Amino acid sequence: MEAGSPSSPRNRLAVAGARATTQAKLRDQPRGDVVRNAVFAGLLLLAVTIALAGLLALIFQALAKGSSAFGPDLVNNPPSTAFPDKAGYRPAIIGSLQLIAGVLLFILPVGVGAALYLEEYADKSRWWNTVIEVNIQNLAAVPSIIYGILGLAFIVRGPLDLGFILVAGSLTLALLVLPMVIIASREALRAVPDSIRQGSLALGATQWQTIRRQVLPAAIPGIATGVILAVSRAVGETAPLLLVGATVFVTFDPTPFGTDGYSAMPVQIFNYALRPQEEFQALAAAGIILMLVVLLAMNSFAIWLRNRYEQRW
Amino acid sequence: MAHDDRARTGRDTREEAAARAGIAVRPEEFRHQRDSGRRERVFELKGVDVLYSGVTAVKGVSMDIHHKDVTALIGPSGCGKSTLLRCFNRMNDLIPGAEVRGEILYHGEDLYGPAVDPVQARKLIGMVFQKPNPFPKSIYDNVAFGPRILGRKDGLDETVEKALRGAALWDEVKDRLKDNAFGLSGGQQQRLCIARCIAVQPDTILMDEPCSALDPISTGKIEDLMIELKERFSIVIVTHNMQQAARVSDRTAFLMVELDADEQNRWGRLVEYDETEKIFTNPGDKRTEDYVSGKVG
Numbered sequence: 001m002e003a004g005s006p007s008s009p010r011n012r013l014a015v016a017g018a019r020a021t022t023q024a025k026l027r028d029q030p031r032g033d034v035v036r037n038a039v040f041a042g043l044l045l046l047a048v049t050i051a052l053a054g055l056l057a058l059i060f061q062a063l064a065k066g067s068s069a070f071g072p073d074l075v076n077n078p079p080s081t082a083f084p085d086k087a088g089y090r091p092a093i094i095g096s097l098q099l100i101a102g103v104l105l106f107i108l109p110v111g112v113g114a115a116l117y118l119e120e121y122a123d124k125s126r127w128w129n130t131v132i133e134v135n136i137q138n139l140a141a142v143p144s145i146i147y148g149i150l151g152l153a154f155i156v157r158g159p160l161d162l163g164f165i166l167v168a169g170s171l172t173l174a175l176l177v178l179p180m181v182i183i184a185s186r187e188a189l190r191a192v193p194d195s196i197r198q199g200s201l202a203l204g205a206t207q208w209q210t211i212r213r214q215v216l217p218a219a220i221p222g223i224a225t226g227v228i229l230a231v232s233r234a235v236g237e238t239a240p241l242l243l244v245g246a247t248v249f250v251t252f253d254p255t256p257f258g259t260d261g262y263s264a265m266p267v268q269i270f271n272y273a274l275r276p277q278e279e280f281q282a283l284a285a286a287g288i289i290l291m292l293v294v295l296l297a298m299n300s301f302a303i304w305l306r307n308r309y310e311q312r313w
Numbered sequence: 314m315a316h317d318d319r320a321r322t323g324r325d326t327r328e329e330a331a332a333r334a335g336i337a338v339r340p341e342e343f344r345h346q347r348d349s350g351r352r353e354r355v356f357e358l359k360g361v362d363v364l365y366s367g368v369t370a371v372k373g374v375s376m377d378i379h380h381k382d383v384t385a386l387i388g389p390s391g392c393g394k395s396t397l398l399r400c401f402n403r404m405n406d407l408i409p410g411a412e413v414r415g416e417i418l419y420h421g422e423d424l425y426g427p428a429v430d431p432v433q434a435r436k437l438i439g440m441v442f443q444k445p446n447p448f449p450k451s452i453y454d455n456v457a458f459g460p461r462i463l464g465r466k467d468g469l470d471e472t473v474e475k476a477l478r479g480a481a482l483w484d485e486v487k488d489r490l491k492d493n494a495f496g497l498s499g500g501q502q503q504r505l506c507i508a509r510c511i512a513v514q515p516d517t518i519l520m521d522e523p524c525s526a527l528d529p530i531s532t533g534k535i536e537d538l539m540i541e542l543k544e545r546f547s548i549v550i551v552t553h554n555m556q557q558a559a560r561v562s563d564r565t566a567f568l569m570v571e572l573d574a575d576e577q578n579r580w581g582r583l584v585e586y587d588e589t590e591k592i593f594t595n596p597g598d599k600r601t602e603d604y605v606s607g608k609v610g
Contacts, residue, residue: 125409195446199506202404203459203513204436213458218449311449 066285084279102170111181148240164245184226221309385562393581480508500531
């Protein structure tokens with residue numbers, strides 16, 4: 001028998017040896033690797049649990065405490081100190097809705113306009129555009145109470161001198177979330193590929209026609225997502241509103257320019273929560289649930305919008 | 314006359330030479346044999362340099378581009394073919410720091426003159442890009458975009474149909490004009506971009522490697538289309554594909570990368586520009602011969 005034939009003893013021996021080596025290599029990895037893997041995965045799971053536990057605890061506690069206060073009175077009645085079982089959030093809800101409407105009216109043109117300027121027109125090699133850019137990033141991180149003071153000094157008093165009216169609160173909240181809107185809109189505009197701009201310009205469209213008919217429509221889902229997230233942040237803000245005139249004892253429906261005062265959901269919740277009586281505590285908890293539902297709904301809508309209309313290039 | 318002689322015998326030498334080089338030449342192109350020497354000139358380039366932020370990308374290009382010809386720009390990567398092409402419709406203006414020196418005449422008019430609005434120039438000189446770039450809209454809206462921005466809203470349906478027929482796409486899309494253009498295949502998208510371009514009724518179409526992202530069948534369709542389109546438009550095409558240049562173009566310009574003495578800087582330089590058949594069969598420059606015969610590049 002030839003040494004090279006497949007069935008020769010030497011060949012069979014070589015095959016068996018190779019198989020044994022391969023089997024040994026395919027066995028379990030070293031013990032240490034397995035343990036490290038498990039520990040790391042466990043730590044990550046812990047991080048997720050902590051993050052979720054906070055939210056769940058809040059929801060359950062609020063539900064447990066606030067369930068007794070749920071009912072039509074909650075949204076239909078104005079606040080009351082004498083009859084906590086009848087008190088509700090009506091002026092606060094109406095105030096919050098009007099505040100949001102004002103915020104939207106302001107941030108849509110200004111925020112999208114600023115983003116368009118920075119992305120489409122600004123010459124990035126100029127130093128002042130870099131300064132503007134860095135400042136917008138910084139403004140997004142400024143604490144909201146600072147915006148409250150700004151609103152008090154420049155909008156309620158000072159140059160604008162609007163007084164303690166709802167519109168002043170709207171403008172203050174709008175200034176607060178404007179950097180968020182600008183940043184989100186810029187991201188959305190940047191996601192529109194240059195090939196679209198070039199294709200449009202190569203057809204003889206002007207820069208404005210290109211932006212108006214191609215870039216902006218393609219960026220709208222992203223911009224809308226950013227705007228909704230910004231508004232949901234504005235809805236939850238309390239501190240700046242306290243400084244620019246949101247009051248807690250508004251027993252009538254507030255109006256945008258009314259000088260008799262206005263209220264908002266988070267301010268009203270804050271006020272109820274400060275009171276010692278059990279009934280007011282329940283009322284505050286119910287208000288928290290109401291706000292959480294609204295905020296979760298808004299954020300879910302933003303996520304849905306993003307996934308639904310996101311353009312894949 | 315020697316010139317006429319060559320025109321008459323051009324077909325045979327070209328076919329034979331193409332066969333020798335193993336290049337498939339389809340017969341359609343021979344119907345369009347022309348005497349380019351006497352043709353009207355669309356572009357006249359005189360000592361054109363292109364610089365990006367002061368760095369030279371293309372140096373000293375002088376050439377004439379003829380009316381209703383297909384002119385191919387070939388050469389290795391980085392030789393400035395696309396850069397040169399983008400000078401013809403002032404797309405280089407959009408790149409910060411880009412600068413065009415020398416003179417480019419368009420039908421005798423200085424394209425970079427102070428009175429020329431680049432937006433208007435781009436309406437006359439259309440462009441098709443390397444990667445199909447349809448707008449994220451319906452097929453109809455893609456084609457109608459040009460006429461709409463020009464304010465030609467009367468008979469828009471006819472304009473769209475005519476443009477789609479012109480781009481040999483009508484039969485494939487006539488039943489789904491309202492569908493998103495992203496649903497089309499790559500080759501269809503590129504033909505849609507061509508339709509979008511001819512809907513503006515330009516007089517020249519620039520094509521920047523229009524087939525490099527397409528399969529051979531789509532490429533063949535677009536090449537057939539180019540041969541049809543040159544009845545109506547002047548076409549300048551940048552291509553990496555020498556067979557494509559040989560198949561579709563009337564005149565070919567060969568560009569090459571040139572290095573300065575210390576090999577620090579590099580730029581594109583026009584090596585040879587002539588009738589396509591001459592470039593591929595009997596080039597005047599050794600570098601052209603090496604490139605078209607596949608020895609370099």
